[in-house]
Amino acid sequence: MSAPAVPIAPAVPAAPPALTVPPAATSAGPAAGPALDLITGRARTGAYGPDPASLRIALAFTTAQAVRHAGRARGYRNEVLSLRLGAAVGSCAVEPGELPADTLTGCVGATVDELLDHPRAAVRVAALDAYLGHCRPHGPAEGARPVPLPAGSSLAKSRARAAAVVGLLPLAGVRRVLVVGVVNSLLEQLRSRGIEYIPCDLKGGATEWDEPVRTDALAHLDACDAVLASGMTLGNGSLDPLLAHARATGKPLVLFAQTGSAVLPRLLGDGVTAVSAEPYPFFWLDGGPTVLHLYGGRSGRGGAAR
Template sequence: MKTVDDLLSAVLGGELGPDPAGLTATSVFWVHHGTRLAGGGVTYLNQYVLTRVGASFGGCAFEAGEIGPEICEEASGSPLATLLREAPRPLAMAALDAYLAAVRPHRDAADAEPVPLPAGPPEVRAVARDTAVAGLLDIPPGAKVALIGVVNPLVAAIRERGGEPLLCDFNLRTTQWGDPVSRDMHEVLDAADAVVATGMTLSNGTFDTVLARCRERDVPLIVYAQSGSAVARAFLGAGVTALSAEPFPFSQFSAEPTTLYRYRAATQREKGGS
């Protein structure tokens, strides 16, 4: 599969598991929240739409105003295939994520490395999460690392690994240290030795572009995903080099220990990447 639409077609065709027409999106819910870490000058505003299918959840972030909370009443109880075909893209991605997570839960995946995130305040949990993401980077000192979807602790974690961050975000203009953040994804993709991209690229439709460019340039692509973590996993070894998958409930929604799952493509596992 080369694109997300290819994956969606395979699921709708029953090629990867049960026919989604026979599954129900029991619950659809919508979350809007803000976060400002201690010492930070940025308030992160995030919106998620989430879908439950049986024992699994799927989630996808979206831009403000793209989906309203009324979607919860409209979509809850829908056949999953209906959401995959007809829902706004973020909800369709959440439904696809839920389906793939139900077929192969992260907790049961033999190729997943569970990484426990400690109990504690947001600052502790954010640093632990972003350190785990940066640990998937296998780069020499001074390597240029495109970060598409900027969060300050991850910028710091990339620097601690010896990387030089090239930053891109649609909403953020500078980091807490004053680093400039570009809006031009192609600018950083074309200059990078490695790419780290948020799962939100699945929501805004740029994932296929990032994936294709990394394939063309033969540079590693690491995806860190709360949004569509099981969707991104489907491209592991087919453009995605490594993945940090964080299923719901996400780390920022709990002060208790939770688990994220790290995956590496077979070639990277054989190299013994950290």
């Protein structure tokens, strides 16, 4: 899952209180930040396709998940808001229980343009993701390389995805990775390749190997050679400082995205090195074959999707 997950009791020790949301946060949730605003502005000026005011969202839904993989000591819960536009589904992970009951009814029938001004960042992200997935679907024309995930258990598919995501990191010069949004299968892949990591997540807690999870990712940026971050950083306001650091230092920034999977490739070459884009339905929803769309990385074309 691309979102920082919420531990399930009792297998997971009680997590420490989450950090205060970024200063721009409101009662409607954290602001998404300049990166989302930049791409939204481009969409409104016709850079990607038709006027967002001419397109309406027909369907809104949420997906809630609880998982504890066989052989793993810890389990998680996740929730995702999704909006459908034509054949495309745009998504943004949220904290379980965060969305008011009337969120879905307030989205259906609204234009994409109206939802791009919604007070909730999750709605804005999902609306932009749906719009871009509709206008600029993943594929070779956008610089994406399809990578099939074979049918299997949720753990088998999680590990297959992790191998593809970690494979987007450069082979040379990366000894320690800052992981923002802890996914144990990703950490397992880094361990298998002898790469050190610093796990970070606003929820805190511990990894599958009882390593402490840091809650302040920015404090550890200088200690790492690369950043591997969840797409949920787009929705919770924490992506922009990571982008600024990558732009200033030239460090690789690789994103694994279920949240904003069609949005984040627009940042390739502008701080983002590579993206693993995984639109709905995600690997954890389907035991059959599914597909990742990889942008950039060791054999990809940086910036092709912009």
